[in-house]
Amino acid sequence: MTDLADAVAPLSTEEFIAGVEAAASRFDATTYPQRELHTDDWAVLTGAGVLLPVLPAEYGGRDSHTEMCRVVEVLAEQNLAVAVYTAIVTGLALRPVVLWAEEEAKREVLPLFAGPLAPTAGFASTEPGCGSAMSGLATTFEEVEGGYRICGQKHWQALSATASWWVVVAKRDCGESREYGWFVVERGDGFHTSRRYEALGLKVIDYGVNDIDAFVPAHRRINAGTRDLSSMVxxxxxxxxxxxxxxxxxxxxxxxxxxxxxxxxxxxxxxxxxxxxxxxxxxxxxxxxxxxxxxxxxxxxxxxxxxxxxxxxxxxxxxxxxxxxxxxxxxxxxxxxxxxxxxxxxxxxxxxxxxxxxxxxxxxxxxxxxxxxxxxxxxxxxxxxxxxxxxxxxxxxxxxxxxxxxxxxxxxxxxxxxxxxxxxxxxxxxxxxxxxxxxxxxxxxxxxxxxxxxxxxxxxxxxxxxxxxxxxxxxxxxxx
Ligand SMILES: Cc1cc2nc3c(=O)[nH]c(=O)nc-3n(C[C@H](O)[C@H](O)[C@H](O)COP(=O)(O)OP(=O)(O)OC[C@H]3O[C@@H](n4cnc5c(N)ncnc54)[C@H](O)[C@@H]3O)c2cc1C
The missing domain is CATH 1.20.140.10 (Butyryl-CoA Dehydrogenase, subunit A, domain 3)
Structure with a gap:
């Protein structure tokens, strides 16, 4: 357990949300600058425990569906972009790890997010040639000794250039049949942001083009359905x-x-x-x-x-x-x-x-x-x-x-x-x-x-x- 987890564990939901509200007031859309969220500001949010509701208790989390929702509701009232930023990390990136990853991957990744100085994580599905229709997915994976090699290009990911951890979807075609794989990828495994996009709004979040040529150890494949995307809807x-x-x-x-x-x-x-x-x-x-x-x-x-x-x-x-x-x-x-x-x-x-x-x-x-x-x-x-x-x-x-x-x-x-x-x-x-x-x-x-x-x-x-x-x-x- 971290000091943060120890400090917030005894709090009721109302007390916990009051703390998030207090931290959120710093991000008021009237005054908060329209630029990428600074790591010090992310630390204010993680220090208030915004990531803890998604994490299981054994990893220092509060394990709470209601609090996951209430955190982003409170943040959205102050600053919609900061709420999206947080929802990406909790709802899109960490949740699949908590629900579907192997224990070894959870032990490796989740404790990093339980402390007051947590990194960020993103979700990589969309590709330049594949947005709405996932049949166009071009990022591939193959089995190699000790794990998987993932190659391809993604774009428009929230936190493209700044997130340290990723949940990435890739495919493997074998003749007529296709298999989908979901992987927990660390940036250092081979996730490289080759270009930045300038978005019209949501300026606290960075976007871009992400080239992937990564080796991912076997235990970081997410244990999800493989046959078609509907099995992992x-x-x-x-x-x-x-x-x-x-x-x-x-x-x-x-x-x-x-x-x-x-x-x-x-x-x-x-x-x-x-x-x-x-x-x-x-x-x-x-x-x-x-x-x-x-x-x-x-x-x-x-x-x-x-x-x-x-x-x-x-x-x-x-x-x-x-x-x-x-x-x-x-x-x-x-x-x-x-x-x-x-x-x-x-x-x-x-x-x-x-x-x-x-x-x-x-x-x-x-x-x-x-x-x-x-x-x-x-x-x-x-x-x-x-x-x-x-x-x-x-x-x-x-x-x-x-x-x-x-x-x-x-x-x-x-x-x-x-x-x-x-x-x-x-x-x-x-x-x-x-x-x-x-x-x-x-x-x-x-x-x-x-x-x-x-x-x-x-x-x-x-x-x-x-x-x-x-x-x-x-x-x-x-x-x-
Ligand atoms: C700010 C922002 C943040 C994003 N964050 C992420 C992220 O974190 N991770 C990630 O992987 N992706 C992310 N995306 C990508 C986003 O999910 C895709 O842009 C979206 O799914 C649409 O895909 P596309 O851009 O390829 O549009 P296309 O598939 O080219 O579709 C363009 C338009 O065609 C029309 N269209 C398509 N299909 C149909 C249909 N069946 N019926 C009627 N009209 C249709 C719609 O009007 C649609 O908007 C983000 C995008 C933006 C702009």
């Missing part, structure tokens, strides 16, 4: 689930600050918030916050990042797509109502420019939303068992309560669904799922009835928009 789900918590923290801040800005700013003799359409935008942001509070409640009370998430595949696809669309649309509303001042980096009156730049990529990374929506619709079709899609959704536990409570008519989905329809259908399913989560959250927390009603109205309108887009596809001949 769990590895991709944890980051998506954690976005529910991130979105809730981020939107709590955006909702609060957008309203404060609109009340303080004078247009003529009245505050901006006296304008009807500005009030509509504020309602949209508040509603987005409500929906993400409900999704976060679901993630924290119904999921478990400490176990295999594969059975939760459809729910997590819905959480990720809805939460990220609401982050981007709310940041857009906030920036619009802040006017020119919202286009200013470092404005003393608002963080709208930063909120927009930092949130924009959420619908793209961790699985682009269009693909995730398509996969969600396909999953529901495959599960419908001869029923129409609308009949399935009316009976399926994740969506049924919303279909009946709001009298949703989803029969427009009951037709041949080509690729473009599947994407849109996935969105409608995800909004329906979110509407059900709002009902569940309201019942379990006694949430304000007006908030719940408004959120339901916005989600129903989102579903109606999908119905209209189905017609549009037909009129445009896209689905011909």
């Amino acid at each position: 769990d590895i991709y789900l944890s980051g998506r689930a954690m976005i529910g918590a991130l979105a809730c923290g981020f939107l709590r801040r955006v909702a609060r600050e957008a309203r404060a800005y609109a009340d303080a700013r004078r247009v003529g003799r009245s505050p901006l918030s006296a304008i009807g359409f500005v009030r509509y935008r504020l309602e949209a942001i508040d509603s987005a916050h409500t929906v993400c509070a409900a999704l976060n409640h679901y993630v924290q009370t119904r999921l478990d990042l400490k176990s295999d998430l594969t059975p939760e595949f459809p729910s997590i696809q819905a959480v990720k797509t809805v939460a990220t669309e609401l982050m981007v649309s709310s940041a857009n509303h906030y920036q619009q109502l802040a006017g020119g001042e919202g286009y200013r980096c470092g404005s003393p009156t608002n963080i709208a420019a930063q909120a927009f730049l930092d949130s924009r990529v959420f619908t793209i990374f961790d699985g682009t939303n269009d693909l995730l929506s398509q996969q969600l619709a396909q999953h529901c079709l495959d599960s419908a068992d001869g029923r129409s899609l609308s009949a399935f959704l009316a009976a399926w536990a994740p969506t049924a309560p919303a279909v009946s409570a709001h009298g949703l008519d989803l029969r427009f989905l009951d037709r041949e669904l080509r690729q473009e329809h599947l994407v849109l259908a996935g969105r409608a399913i995800a909004y329906t799922f979110a509407a059900a989560r709002v009902l569940q959250w309201a019942a379990e927390t006694g949430a304000d009835a007006d908030r719940v009603r408004t959120a339901a109205e916005f989600l129903t309108a989102d579903i109606d928009r999908v119905r209209v887009e189905f017609g549009l596809l037909e009129r445009l001949g896209v689905d011909a």
Whole structure:
């Protein structure tokens, strides 16, 4: 056990999170510089124990699903980019080691992350020729004496040039069949950052192109499914689930600050918030916050990042797509109502420019939303068992309560669904799922009835928009 582990072990969850909150205040998006996170600042976070919830108790960790989520929720309220930074290390890189690596690899790696001066770790899947469709994966592995040789190129990894440890996916083709392998790679094994990228937002995180020519000892192959990527879908789900918590923290801040800005700013003799359409935008942001509070409640009370998430595949696809669309649309509303001042980096009156730049990529990374929506619709079709899609959704536990409570008519989905329809259908399913989560959250927390009603109205309108887009596809001949 480290001194840090000894110090935080007796703390209750509330006491532990209060300590993280205190550390997080240093990273307030209003004042924190837009540059790569300094190691001293990372030490402030690791010193507060942000990595401990993912680690098992025997390695000095707090072993807590709830705390993994609450840490990133708290950080996202202060600084979205710092929350993503932390979620990459805990949810994407360390979690697969904790859950699936051999004991020898755990003993080698995990104690390094339990101390107050912990390194960072990243997750390397995407390649220049392979993002959405993993069939294009080109990084290979082969068995050599004592371990494996991994060769290939990855790009866009968060913490590309700075992380010391990596979880890397590679393939081995044998004639017609293909095998996937997951490996824990230390930078010194042969992980080299050959080029840096400049990202539009999330400036505290570094990105780039990573060339891999590494020897990895045998014990550092992660003991996961090998036949196809679906056997290891769990590895991709944890980051998506954690976005529910991130979105809730981020939107709590955006909702609060957008309203404060609109009340303080004078247009003529009245505050901006006296304008009807500005009030509509504020309602949209508040509603987005409500929906993400409900999704976060679901993630924290119904999921478990400490176990295999594969059975939760459809729910997590819905959480990720809805939460990220609401982050981007709310940041857009906030920036619009802040006017020119919202286009200013470092404005003393608002963080709208930063909120927009930092949130924009959420619908793209961790699985682009269009693909995730398509996969969600396909999953529901495959599960419908001869029923129409609308009949399935009316009976399926994740969506049924919303279909009946709001009298949703989803029969427009009951037709041949080509690729473009599947994407849109996935969105409608995800909004329906979110509407059900709002009902569940309201019942379990006694949430304000007006908030719940408004959120339901916005989600129903989102579903109606999908119905209209189905017609549009037909009129445009896209689905011909
Ligand atoms: C800031 C940032 C951080 C990232 N962090 C990491 C990381 O830590 N580790 C890592 O391995 N990767 C990371 N990535 C990579 C990220 O996951 C990929 O960019 C993403 O999966 C999309 O892949 P691609 O860029 O190759 O886009 P492409 O696969 O070329 O897709 C481009 C676009 O095509 C459309 N599209 C694709 N498929 C479909 C479909 N089925 N239906 C409809 N439209 C579709 C979508 O609009 C999609 O956005 C990061 C990327 C960014 C920008």
